[in-house]
Amino acid sequence: MEAIEGIKNLSYALDTFYFLITGALVMWMAAGFAMLEAGLVRSKNTAEILTKNIVLFAIAGIMYMLMGYNIMYPADGNGYFPAIDLSFMFGGSENVPAEVLATDIKGWYDGSYYSGMSDFFFQMVFVATAMSIVSGAVAERMKLWAFMVFAVVMTGFIYPLQGYWKWGGGFLDAMGFQDFAGSGVVHLCGAAAALAGVLLLGARKGKYGPNGEIRAIPGANLPMATLGTFILWMGWFGFNGGSELILSNVGEANAVAAVFVNTNMAAAGGVVAGILTARMLFGKADLTMALNGALAGLVAITAEPLAPTPIGATLIGAVGGVLVVFAIITMDKLKIDDPVGAISVHGVVGIFGLMVVPIFNTDATYVTQATGMAVIFAWSFGASLVTWGIIKMVMGIRVSAEEEYEGVDIGECGLEAYPEFTNK
C-alpha cells in the first residue's frame, strides 16, 4: 500500500509537470504570433501590433481567470449554458476540473490525476492563442483601445462559451463532434472573430485600387516573421502534445509521442506544399508562403493529431499548405484584407482540419464534424459581429485616414518601432 501511495504521488506530479511544460510552450506561442505579425506589417505599424499582442495576452489571462474558465469548465450546466460559478478566482485550486475529467481516463491509474491549477494554466494559454489570431487580421488600421475592449469580451465570454460546448462537456461533445486540440474551438473561433472584425473595419487604404487591382504590401521584417513561425511550430508541440491531457502510462505516453511526431510531419508537409504551390503559381519560392504553409499544416492536424500515421499527417499538412495559398489569393479577390493571412490559415484550414477527421478517426462522422464547425463559426462570427458593432458605435474601430497614413505607432503608442532605420 505504501508503494501505491508513492506511485499515485509520482503519477500526479508527472502529469502536472507535463501540463505545465506543455502550457509554457503554448504561452510561448504568444511570442510567436507577436513576432509573426510584427514582421508582416509595415514598420510604421509595428510598435502598435506588438502592444496589441502583449496586452491581449495579459487580458486573456485576467478575463479567463475572472470569467472564462468557469464558463468553459463549470461545475454544472445543461450543455448549452454553464451554471454560474465564480469560485475559481478566489478559491484557486479548489475548483478542480481534473477530478471531473478523471473518470474519462483509461490507464493504469484512474483517479484525480493532476493539479487543477496546471489545468487552468494550460487552458488559459489556449484562449490567448485564439485572440492572437484576431490581432493579425485587423492590423494596420484598427484602433488600439477598440481592440482591447473586444479582447475582453472575446476571452471572457465568446471563446469560453463555445469551448464549453465541446471541451467542457456541452452539446457538441455529447453529439460526438471531434476536435482534439482545437482546429475548431481555437483556430476557427479566432478566425471567425477576425473575419467579423475585418468586414466591419474595411481594407487598408491603398490595398485595393480603383480598377480592381490588388497591391502587395510587403512586411517590413521577414526574419522576425520567420522567427515567429518557428516559435509557433515549437509551441505547437505543447498545444497538441498537451491536449492528450495525460502522459503517465505506456498507452498515453505512446499517444503523446505520436502527437508530437504527427504535429511535426504536418508542419513539414505544409512547408513543402506551400513553397511548391507558390513556385508554380508565382514562379518564385515565396518565403511567406513557406511560413503560411507551416502554420496551415499545424492548424490542419490540430483536430486529429493522434490517429493518422506519420505519412498521413504529412499529407494532411500538405493539403493544408496548398489550400492556404489559394485561400489567401481568394480572400484578396473578395477584398477581405487580412495583412497576415490569419483568416486563411486559421479559418479556411481550420475547417479543413475538422472535416478531414472522419478519414482517420472512426468516432467522427462528416455530419457531426460539419455541425460542430457550423455551430462554432456561427456563434463566434455572430457574437463577434455584434460586439465589434457595438464597439464601432460607441468608440469607433478605425483610426483616422491621416493616422493610418502616418502609421498607427505614432498615433496610438507615441513612439516608433525602428526610429533609426526607416527611409523617410
Added chain:
Amino acid sequence: MEAIEGIKNLSYALDTFYFLITGALVMWMAAGFAMLEAGLVRSKNTAEILTKNIVLFAIAGIMYMLMGYNIMYPADGNGYFPAIDLSFMFGGSENVPAEVLATDIKGWYDGSYYSGMSDFFFQMVFVATAMSIVSGAVAERMKLWAFMVFAVVMTGFIYPLQGYWKWGGGFLDAMGFQDFAGSGVVHLCGAAAALAGVLLLGARKGKYGPNGEIRAIPGANLPMATLGTFILWMGWFGFNGGSELILSNVGEANAVAAVFVNTNMAAAGGVVAGILTARMLFGKADLTMALNGALAGLVAITAEPLAPTPIGATLIGAVGGVLVVFAIITMDKLKIDDPVGAISVHGVVGIFGLMVVPIFNTDATYVTQATGMAVIFAWSFGASLVTWGIIKMVMGIRVSAEEEYEGVDIGECGLEAYPEFTNK
C-alpha cells in the same frame, strides 16, 4: 521493498529533470535580457551590449563554478561567512547540497532527492540573471572590459555571499526573512550593483540638458525588446516554478502549478497596469511601459509566488506595473540615467515584492522583510561601489566622449550591429 526502490529512483529522476528543465528556462532568460537591452539602446551601441550579455553569461557560469557555488552553498559556515571549500569544481557531483537540504522537505518521500549537478545548474543560471540586470543600466557608455572585470567579482563573490545569507542557510534565513525565488537575492542585488555603477559612471551625454530638461533616447528595435520581454516571461516560469525545489508529490506538484499560475497572473496584471498608467500620464499606449509593466509584475511576485490566490497575484503585479512607471520617471528626475529602466524594474519593484510578502505569507513580518531588504541592498550596493571604484581607478569605467558619440560598437567591438540599415 523492490517497489520502494523503484519509486525512489523515479522520484529522484523526476525532480532532477524538473530542475534541469526549469534551469534551461532560466538560462533562456539570458537571451531575453540580451534582446531586451539590444532593442532599447541605439543602433550604434547594440553590438557592444550583445557582447556584454553573452560574455557575462559565460563569466557567470565559470565564476560560479570556481567560487560562487561554494560560497553560497558551503558544507559549513557560521551564518555570516561560509567555510572555504573549493571541492565542487574538481569533484563535481560529490558536493551535493541536495543532501543537506533534503531534511527540509515535507512530502511523501524524504531523502536525498535530486542530482547535485542539477542543483548547481539551476543556481548557476540565477547568478547570470542578477548580472544581466547590471548590463542594461550601464549601457551605451561603459567600457566593455571594465564591465567584464566587475562581472567576475559580482558573480564570483558579491552575489554568492548575500545568497548564502538567505538561501545557503545564513543569518537572514535564520531570522525568518522570506524570499521565495529572489525579488531580493537576485533582483534587488542586481539593481543595487547597477545603481552603484551608474552613480560612478554618470549619465549618457545629452540625456539631461543644461536647463534640467530630460531627453528621451528611443531604443532602436522595439520588436527585439518585445521579444526579450516574452522570453523573460517564459523563462520566469522556470525561475519561480523551479524555486519550489521539489515536484514529486501531490502537495509539491500543486505548489509548482500555483507558482506557474501566479507568475503569469502577476505579469498580466503588470502589463495592464503599466499600459493604463502610461495612457493616463502620457496620453499614449507606450509599448515600453507595457514591457516594463510585465517585468515589474514578474519581479513583484518573485518574493512570494506561492501563497497568493491568482487574483491576489494579479493585484501584486498590477501595483508593480504602476510603481515601475513612476519609478522610471523619478529616476530621470534624479538624473540617474538607466537606459533600460533596470534599476526601477528590479530594484524599486524588487523592494515592493519583498515588502508585500507578509500580507500573504504569515511566516514573514515587515521587520524581517525590511531587515533582509536593507542587508541585501547595503551589501550589494556597498561592495559594488568599492569594486566599481577600484576598477575606475585602475582602468577607467567610461569610454571617451568621442567614442560615446561615435558609438561603442566601433570602438569596443570593431563592428556594427546593423551595418546596412542606419541612416548616417
Added chain:
Amino acid sequence: MEAIEGIKNLSYALDTFYFLITGALVMWMAAGFAMLEAGLVRSKNTAEILTKNIVLFAIAGIMYMLMGYNIMYPADGNGYFPAIDLSFMFGGSENVPAEVLATDIKGWYDGSYYSGMSDFFFQMVFVATAMSIVSGAVAERMKLWAFMVFAVVMTGFIYPLQGYWKWGGGFLDAMGFQDFAGSGVVHLCGAAAALAGVLLLGARKGKYGPNGEIRAIPGANLPMATLGTFILWMGWFGFNGGSELILSNVGEANAVAAVFVNTNMAAAGGVVAGILTARMLFGKADLTMALNGALAGLVAITAEPLAPTPIGATLIGAVGGVLVVFAIITMDKLKIDDPVGAISVHGVVGIFGLMVVPIFNTDATYVTQATGMAVIFAWSFGASLVTWGIIKMVMGIRVSAEEEYEGVDIGECGLEAYPEFTNK
C-alpha cells in the same frame, strides 16, 4: 506486482517525456540556425537563407520518415549496409528501436523503456541539425532549388548511412568509436557536406581580391545572429542532454544533469576564449568571435559531455573557442568562403571534439577516434561531392553573377527581407 506495473508505466512515461522535451529543444535549434545565418548574411540574401532553413527542416523530417530512420536504425544489417525496411512510415510505432536498444540499459528497470515514436522524433531533429550546418556555408550564392535537392539526398541517405555505422550499431560502433551526441556523426558530417558544396561552388564575388586580399563582408543583423546563438545554446541542452537516452533512475539522472552542466561550461569556456583570442589578434572584442566561440565550445563537448568534470568541460570548450578563430582565419587564407564559419565551427572543432575524448573516457582510443573521424569525413565529403557534382551538371548550383549582385532574395524568392530598411 501491481506496484511494479505502475512503476514500469511511470518509468516509460517519464523517459518518453524526457525524449520529447529534449527533442523539442533540438527542433528549436532549427530556429537558431535560421537566425544565426540570417543575421550573418547581407540583407539582400536574407529571405533566401530563411527559406532554405525552414524548407530544409521540413525536407529533413519527411526524408527521415520515408528513408533515413530505417537506414539509420534498421531491424537488421551487416554493420556496413542496413537491411531495407520501409515499415516505419506506414506502421509508425510498430518499428520500435527502443526495444532493440533496451538490452543495453543499465539501471533499475531493464525493459522496453520509451515510445518508439519519441525516439523517431528525437533522431529526426538531429538530421535537421546536420543539414542546417550546410545552409550557412553555401549562403549568398547557391541556387535555392539545387540546395533543396541536396537536402533530400543528405537527409534521406548520406547522413543516415554513417549514422547507422555508429548509432545504429554498425561497424564504427563495434570498433569502439565514441561519439556521445555527435561531434562526428552530426557536426563533422554536416561540415564535410558543406565543404564539398563550397569547393564546387566557389567564393562569393568580391570576397577575395585579385591581389590576394581578403575582404570582410559584415552580416546585416547581429542581434539576430546573437539570438540564434542563444537559441542554439539552449537547444544544445536537449541535443546533448537527451543523448543519454534514459533518465529514469538515480545513475542516469545524475548523468543527464552532468551533461547539462558540462554542455553549459563548454559553451562558457568557448565564449571567453573566443573573445580573448579575438582581442589579442584584432585588438577588438569581436562579437562574432564570441558567438563562434560559444558554438565551438558546444561542438567540442558534444563527443563526450558526460565524463569530464565541469572544469574539464570548460577547458575543452576554451580550446574549441581558440581553435575556431584560427580555423576561420585559415579558411579565408585557403579561399574557402564560408559566410558563417560553419566549416570551422562544426568541422574543425568537431574533429577536435572527437580527438579529445580519450583524455576523459578510457573506453576511447586515439586510433578508434581517428578512424571514426576519417570514415565519417571521407563518406560525408565524398558522397556529398558526388551529389553536388551531379546537381551541378543537371541544374547548376550557382546563381548568375547578376543575380548574386542584385541579391538572391529577389531572384529566388521574389521578395525582400527588409524592404523598408536598406539604404539603396
